[in-house]
Amino acid sequence: MAGPSSLRGRVSEQEWGARVELAALYRLVALHGWDDAIFTHVSMRVPGPEHHFLINPYGVYFDEMTASALVKVDLDGRIVMDTPYKINPAGFTIHSAIHAARPDAMCVMHLHTDCGVGVSAQAEGLLPISQNHLIIIPRLAYHGYEGVALNHDERERLVADLGDRSVMMLRNHGTLAVGGSAAEAWTAMYFLERACAQQVAALSGGRDHILTAPPEAQEVVLGQTARGMAAVAQLGWPGLLRKLDRKLPGYDA
Secondary structure, three states, X not given: OOOOOOOOXXXXXXXXXXXXXXXXXXXXXXXXXXXXXXXXXXEEEOOOOOOEEEEOOOOOOHHHOOOOOOEEEEOOOOEOOOOOOOOOHHHHHHHHHHHHHOOOOOEEEEEOOHHHHHHHOOOOOOOOOOHHHHHHHHXXXXXXXXXXXXXXXXXXHHHHHHOOOOEEXXXXXXXXXXXXXXXXXXXXXXXXXXXXXXXXXXXXXXXXXXXXXXXXXXXXXXXXXXXXXXXXXXXXXXXXXXXXHHHOOOOOO
């Protein structure tokens, strides 16, 4: 990709760090086969007093994303730094709503994977059928489908449905995860997407003979994972960056 010149040294160290982590997230999504051509979005709050955030340039594929290509916008969708790119207004609607309402949501991920969309369309939602499910279900919210996310009125309802949860099923649409860092958002999404894939596999034989985890076991897992995903996220993140350096280097350009 012939992208813009490097912004390294032209933005603060804090912003550059956020750009590198966000570009890494885009490439990790592609590496795991979770991308949807040029669609869906991952965003990151820019550290500092201004309420600015970074989002993908519309038209750039996730496996070619770089730190310098990311677009910086404000909460009204205005691009606040020179760039040759535009953004997808549907992505702005979802991400701006969450960033505005949740100061703890430094990073927001939204995907359209086959399994995520498939489970989002199942009336029962996520079932307690695997360990990944039991980790995610207490953190999971649901939001009903209202069409392509171009209506800014939807933002209020989306934020209300999310509440203080860290993951959400967007009904008939896909998955969403938030975190205080790129590592936390990735880890939450990883558990959610794995649970969705496992549920699609389990239901391939029909619903009648699905074995759900006993209620007492569900309570045990809830207590075991009550402290959240921050520690696990920080353990796993450096290895993910090493994998990118081996398989999809260049995100930090």
